[in-house]
Amino acid sequence: MTRMVLSAITLALALVTGCGGAPSDGAVTPDKQAGAGAGAGAGAGADTAQVAAGEKLYAGKCAMCHGAEGKGKGTTPGVIGKEALPVDLAKSKARTGPLKTGADLAKLIKDTMPPDARGSLSDEQSFSLTAFILHKNGVALGGKAVDAANAASLSIH
Ligand code: HEC
Numbered sequence: 001m002t003r004m005v006l007s008a009i010t011l012a013l014a015l016v017t018g019c020g021g022a023p024s025d026g027a028v029t030p031d032k033q034a035g036a037g038a039g040a041g042a043g044a045g046a047d048t049a050q051v052a053a054g055e056k057l058y059a060g061k062c063a064m065c066h067g068a069e070g071k072g073k074g075t076t077p078g079v080i081g082k083e084a085l086p087v088d089l090a091k092s093k094a095r096t097g098p099l100k101t102g103a104d105l106a107k108l109i110k111d112t113m114p115p116d117a118r119g120s121l122s123d124e125q126s127f128s129l130t131a132f133i134l135h136k137n138g139v140a141l142g143g144k145a146v147d148a149a150n151a152a153s154l155s156i157h
Pocket of ligand 1: 076084086089093
């Protein structure tokens with residue numbers, strides 16, 4: 001008898017929990033799908049908002065030296081293109097080590113660029129510039145924003 005009562009209570013609880021869970025699951029799923037859709041909609045494999053922010057920053061703070069297309073200017077090295085961002089560039093004063101990943105690039109930008117205002121960029125700005133430069137160099141960003149968590153896994157070359 002006691003067992004039957006307990007079973008009934010357990011069943012009732014299961015039903016209540018089940019019913020309580022269903023509507024919130026239903027409410028969350030469309031949002032998640034919309035989010036995934038927006039990411040997939042970036043198409044080129046980048047977070048388009050972050051890349052756009054980086055492009056704006058580049059035009060305002062970097063293009064005067066590195067060129068509007070990032071091809072370099074005079075003695076200033078290019079940052080976009082096949083020959084740009086070689087792994088090792090001994091003569092660059094900006095380098096403190098090899099340039100292999102998005103994390104290396106973001107650090108270099110944050111610590112040394114622009115040369116006349118070192119340290120003026122926020123982490124967020126450095127990652128936006130990194131996203132823009134990587135994207136322009138054809139690095140697939142997996143539809144995600146470049147950040148401290150994933151930058152080291154993005155290979156430049
Ligand atoms: C006043 C000119 C100037 C400005 C502005 C400038 N840079 Fe530079 N940048 C240089 C020079 C010169 C170098 C080469 C390193 C050196 O010798 O100091 C360089 C190097 C770099 C490198 C490393 C290239 C390599 O292959 O080693 C990156 C990446 C870079 N700059 C990104 C940026 C970004 C992003 C901005 C904008 C926030 C920026 N730079 C603004 C002059 C500039």
